[in-house]
Amino acid sequence: xxxxxxxxxxxxxxxxxxxxxxxxxxxxxxxxxxxxxxxxxxxxxxxxxxxxxxxxxxxxxxxxxxxxxxxxxxxxxxxxxxxxxxxxxxxxxxxxxxxxxxxxxxxxxxxxxxxxxxxxxxxxxxxxxxxxxxxxxxxxxxxxxxxxxxxxxxxxxxxxxxxxxxxxxxxxxxxxxxxxxxxxxxxxxxxxxxxxxxxxxxxxxxxxxxxxxxxxx
Amino acid sequence: xxxxxxxxxxxxxxxxxxxxxxxxxxxxxxxxxxxxxxxxxxxxxxxxxxxxxxxxxxxxxxxxxxxxxxxxxxxxxxxxxxxxxxxxxxxxxxxxxx
Numbered sequence: 503x504x505x506x507x508x509x510x511x512x513x514x515x516x517x518x519x520x521x522x523x524x525x526x527x528x529x530x531x532x533x534x535x536x537x538x539x540x541x542x543x544x545x546x547x548x549x550x551x552x553x554x555x556x557x558x559x560x561x562x563x564x565x566x567x568x569x570x571x572x573x574x575x576x577x578x579x580x581x582x583x584x585x586x587x588x589x590x591x592x593x594x595x596x597x598x599x600x601x602x603x604x605x606x607x608x609x610x611x612x613x614x615x616x617x618x619x620x621x622x623x624x625x626x627x628x629x630x631x632x633x634x635x636x637x638x639x640x641x642x643x644x645x646x647x648x649x650x651x652x653x654x655x656x657x658x659x660x661x662x663x664x665x666x667x668x669x670x671x672x673x674x675x676x677x678x679x680x681x682x683x684x685x686x687x688x689x690x691x692x693x694x695x696x697x698x699x700x701x702x703x704x705x706x707x708x709x710x711x712x713x714x715x716x717x718x719x
Numbered sequence: 720x721x722x723x724x725x726x727x728x729x730x731x732x733x734x735x736x737x738x739x740x741x742x743x744x745x746x747x748x749x750x751x752x753x754x755x756x757x758x759x760x761x762x763x764x765x766x767x768x769x770x771x772x773x774x775x776x777x778x779x780x781x782x783x784x785x786x787x788x789x790x791x792x793x794x795x796x797x798x799x800x801x802x803x804x805x806x807x808x809x810x811x812x813x814x815x816x817x
Contacts (some may be wrong), residue, residue, distance in 0.1 A: 504743070505743055508739050508742050508743050509739060511739075512735040512736065512738055512739035513735065515731075515734075515735045515738070516731050516732050516734070516735035516736075519731040519734070519735075519764075520728050520731050520732070523724065523727050523728060523731065523764075523768065523771075524724070524728075526768070526771070528772065529769075533769075533776055533777075533778040534774055534775070534776040534777060534778070537777050537778065549777035550777045550780050550781050550784065552777070553777050553778050553780075553781035554781040554784065554785070557778075558778070558781060558782070561781075561782065561785055562785060565785045565788060565789055568789050568792065569788065569789070569792045572789075572792035572793060572795065572796045573792070575796050575799075576795055576796050576799045579796075579799045579800055579803045580799055580803075626784055626788055702788070705792070706788075706791065706792075709791070709792060709795035710795075712799075713795070713798070713799055713802065
């Protein structure tokens with residue numbers, strides 16, 4: 503009974519939403535044209551990076567704060583067994599491949615960070631590649647799972663948010679939050695992105711590594 | 720019909736499927752996954768509707784990029800809570816929800 507009712511409601515919702523999408527008129531505001539008109543003043547040449555870190559910088563600022571809070575919440579509920587997990591048999595092929603891949607992934611992350619200014623790429627992609635390298639090393643048992651974050655790790659996790667906040671505080675005199683002086687915008691965005699990439703990589707890696715210790719078979 | 724509109728329609732279908740899954744599925748892990756399907760549908764509709772006239776719009780793309788990372792973090796937190804719940808109670812469905 504419940505299953506039929508919910509299925510019917512979902513079907514009706516999908517049908518109504520789809521019909522509404524087909525009826526939509528042209529948007530009254532052309533955001534893409536506004537971005538293209540102001541891209542020269544943003545300090546970067548790629549529109550998505552310009553939106554993320556200049557025009558809508560406060561969204562990204564709040565996002566990195568949300569990530570930090572999620573990780574803090576996760577470390578609070580993750581169970582920490584003091585008993586060390588039994589070391590399993592080393593897998594030489596996997597470990598050799600992981601040793602080869604990890605430095606290359608770090609290199610790719612730096613490239614993505616640099617490329618974000620003028621083509622698809624940027625801090626998020628760089629952070630995701632860094633985190634994937636950490637997960638790969640953990641799965642190959644070259645990197646132990648994290649238990650309690652030490653001082654260095656804490657500063658690394660907070661670096662992106664701190665750099666972002668410092669830039670926001672320093673440029674507050676420009677009139678609006680995160681409105682950079684056009685001459686400095688490129689350098690400021692690269693500095694923020696570098697901090698973001700490090701913090702995002704550590705945060706995303708932490709989401710996996712703080713949990714990977716438990717219940718390992 | 721443009722490709723963007725097709726993406727948006729697929730997004731609406733995914734959202735409805737995910738919402739039905741959140742209501743109907745009992746296990747916490749399946750609910751978390753269904754919630755992620757819902758989120759993916761919302762992202763697809765956002766990006767698809769913005770480019771329904773053919774030209775890509777960087778503003779919703781940047782918003783969705785932000786949203787994906789937040790969704791990953793929220794999923795990880797939900798999984799941590801689900802594991803803790805399972806470790807404490809030995810159950811993988813919420814109480815009173817069988």
